[in-house]
Amino acid sequence: MRVLTVNVGRTRAVEYSDRPTAIDKRPVEGTVQVAEPGPSGIGGSALAGDMIGDLRHHGGSDQAVYAFAREDLDDWERELGRPLHNGIFGENLTTEGLEVSDALIGERWRIGGGPLLEVTDGRIPCRTFQGWLGEKGWVRRFTQRARTGAYLRVIEPGGVRAGDRVEIVYRPDHGVTASMGFRAATTERTLLPEVLAAGDALHGELRRIADEYVAKYGRA
Structure with a gap:
């Protein structure tokens, strides 16, 4: 399991959004x-x-860091019939050999000898993402696939570079994955009570949505 590339972007004005965007991330040395x-x-x-x-x-x-698996980019390459460079989904870390979308919320990764990161949720697609890729119905297609990648928070700072090993140093004992959190917030709202099992590791917005759902409908 390793980081293939570290990707960063600069903001620029685009015709498909009323705000500048830095979704076009590019690998850096x-x-x-x-x-x-x-x-x-x-x-x-x-x-x-x-x-x-x-x-x-x-x-x-x-949402301090966004990671996406190269294997999922390869699947989209085959489906879309076009090359997809590392960073094209706006990810900061393009990984290899790591089940990013199936990572558990609260799971912690040590990147090389550098930062310690903690999974918080999956990525919800937006119109800017669709406009950037130029694919019709992209938000719907990405949502249906639910291979979301993972947002991470920084537990300990440090430096990262292409080729760094990713070591999973902690896995919680619940079954709430980044993909499950995404589905709970989008297409399968009945999952919202279950995601609360992830506790304090939950993305703050997902916790708010889940708490409101439980207050209205209960946990059943």
């Missing part, structure tokens, strides 16, 4: 420092040199 970016709405990306265009919906402590 050398070591990139990763540190806690600050709370949602204020903090951006955890990676030095990486920018966030929409701080309301992206970045911050619970």
